[in-house]
Amino acid sequence: MKEGWKELPIGAIIKEAGSSIKFETGDWRTRKPVLNKEKCINCLFCWVFCPDSSIIVENGEMKGFLYSHCKGCGICAEECPVKAIEMVKEEV
Amino acid sequence: MKIKALTANEAMAEAMRQINPDVVAAYPITPATEIVQHFASFVADGLVTTEFVPVESEHSAMSACIGAAAAGARVMTSTASQGLALMHEVLYIAAALRLPIVICEINRALSAPINIHCDHSDTFGARDSGWIQIYSEDSQEAYDSVIQAVKIAEEAFLPVMVTADGFILSHAMQRIEVLEDEEVKEFLGEPKTPYTVLDTDNPITVGPLDLQDYFFEHKRQEAEAMRLAPPIIEKVGKEFGERFGRYYGLVDPYRLEDAEVAVVVMGSTAGTAKEVVDKLREEGKPAGLLRMRVLRPLPLKEIVENLRDKKVIGVMDRAEGMSGFGGPLYTEIRSGLYDVPSHPPLYNYIYGLGGRDIKPEEIEEIFKELFDAAAGKEIPRVNYKGVRE
Numbered sequence: 359m360k361e362g363w364k365e366l367p368i369g370a371i372i373k374e375a376g377s378s379i380k381f382e383t384g385d386w387r388t389r390k391p392v393l394n395k396e397k398c399i400n401c402l403f404c405w406v407f408c409p410d411s412s413i414i415v416e417n418g419e420m421k422g423f424l425y426s427h428c429k430g431c432g433i434c435a436e437e438c439p440v441k442a443i444e445m446v447k448e449e450v
Numbered sequence: 451m452k453i454k455a456l457t458a459n460e461a462m463a464e465a466m467r468q469i470n471p472d473v474v475a476a477y478p479i480t481p482a483t484e485i486v487q488h489f490a491s492f493v494a495d496g497l498v499t500t501e502f503v504p505v506e507s508e509h510s511a512m513s514a515c516i517g518a519a520a521a522g523a524r525v526m527t528s529t530a531s532q533g534l535a536l537m538h539e540v541l542y543i544a545a546a547l548r549l550p551i552v553i554c555e556i557n558r559a560l561s562a563p564i565n566i567h568c569d570h571s572d573t574f575g576a577r578d579s580g581w582i583q584i585y586s587e588d589s590q591e592a593y594d595s596v597i598q599a600v601k602i603a604e605e606a607f608l609p610v611m612v613t614a615d616g617f618i619l620s621h622a623m624q625r626i627e628v629l630e631d632e633e634v635k636e637f638l639g640e641p642k643t644p645y646t647v648l649d650t651d652n653p654i655t656v657g658p659l660d661l662q663d664y665f666f667e668h669k670r671q672e673a674e675a676m677r678l679a680p681p682i683i684e685k686v687g688k689e690f691g692e693r694f695g696r697y698y699g700l701v702d703p704y705r706l707e708d709a710e711v712a713v714v715v716m717g718s719t720a721g722t723a724k725e726v727v728d729k730l731r732e733e734g735k736p737a738g739l740l741r742m743r744v745l746r747p748l749p750l751k752e753i754v755e756n757l758r759d760k761k762v763i764g765v766m767d768r769a770e771g772m773s774g775f776g777g778p779l780y781t782e783i784r785s786g787l788y789d790v791p792s793h794p795p796l797y798n799y800i801y802g803l804g805g806r807d808i809k810p811e812e813i814e815e816i817f818k819e820l821f822d823a824a825a826g827k828e829i830p831r832v833n834y835k836g837v838r839e
Binding site: 360361362363364366367368369370371372373375377 | 546547548549607644645652653654655656657658660663664666667668670671674
């Protein structure tokens with residue numbers, strides 16, 4: 359639950375340094391990328407092209423998406439050379 | 451206390467000298483008044499320790515004021531007319547960031563046609579910007595109000611503009627009782643700021659993007675600050691009176707209590723109108739006057755208390771709000787009286803645009819028309835006094 363007007367600091371200031379890390383923008387999304395791991399060749403084109411650093415890579419392997427920041431732009435699906443990423447409608 | 455012969459420009463500049471703000475940022479746009487010029491000489495002569503920032507526009511002046519105030523400084527500036535209009539965008543930012551900045555404002559008309567003389571359209575244009583607005587009847591009040599404004603701003607954490615009528619006050623010399631420097635210093639105390647960006651142990655962000663999920667809450671908070679401002683303005687006016695003998699409130703009623711017909715008026719015209727009220731009283735006519743000293747926040751309670759039982763009210767507007775149904779003060783007073791079940795009929799007199807003189811005889815005519823209306827005669831709702839037909 360976000361703060362009400364009586365709880366917020368004066369003048370719309372932010373009192374905490376580095377608080378932007380808490381600002382999750384994934385809820386802007388209307389379609390979300392879904393990975394088909396069987397097709398994926400770990401070329402990491404998706405990682406290169408993602409404008410929001412939302413591709414999770416571990417030990418050189420594509421592991422999935424950081425949905426708290428992915429805005430569903432679909433660039434990863436567009437660039438994937440083996441069509442391993444599908445954009446599906448986000449359920450509310 | 452010293453007695454000096456000063457114009458409102460000089461009196462407001464003198465108040466600024468005594469306040470000795472940490473920062474003054476200003477730009478002399480045409481039609482600027484001499485306040486900044488006088489203050490610049492104080493800086494050059496070493497009479498103040500102020501950091502004076504001569505910027506390249508009024509937009510920049512207010513922006514620099516905001517930066518300095520966010521750093522925790524006591525900040526002032528001065529402007530008039532087009533200068534205030536050029537500040538418009540930034541005025542809202544000062545208010546929403548809750549920075550206690552004070553503007554010494556000289557009321558002058560807005561172009562077009564080009565005019566440098568008195569009317570209230572400049573500050574009425576800034577009516578909704580979130581600034582407290584105090585209008586002066588004379589130069590003494592302008593001087594006194596500038597000093598009070600610093601204290602009001604630092605208690606309400608809202609910026610304040612104090613106005614004086616262009617030329618009529620700004621360039622006319624008047625006998626002014628000037629306080630001792632030490633008295634002003636003691637009255638104001640140390641600057642109080644809502645926050646400071648210079649506290650590196652507690653870093654803050656000022657002015658970040660504030661979207662659908664928080665903007666509304668911040669505006670609600672700002673509105674609450676304005677709602678809570680009237681008792682602060684009254685308290686500071688009373689404290690000033692107790693110390694220095696001149697008391698100030700939100701409104702200034704004159705021979706109003708037993709009046710049947712009243713005019714509502716702002717600025718220097720009140721002085722002329724009070725003379726007319728005296729004359730009418732001598733003739734046995736129950737005339738009275740309500741001067742609006744504070745327009746923002748709107749002193750709703752005082753409007754109702756002072757005007758509810760009048761037979762007829764005339765509202766004198768030194769601005770044309772271009773609303774299509776009367777001047778801006780008229781619509782404010784009309785709205786204020788809406789809650790009075792059988793509210794008195796209200797007539798509007800727009801006058802004095804672009805510095806057109808308003809004469810005692812004209813104010814007498816206004817009263818005559820209002821008394822006629824009280825006797826049952828039909829008169830137009832919105833009238834232009836002193837315009838050539």
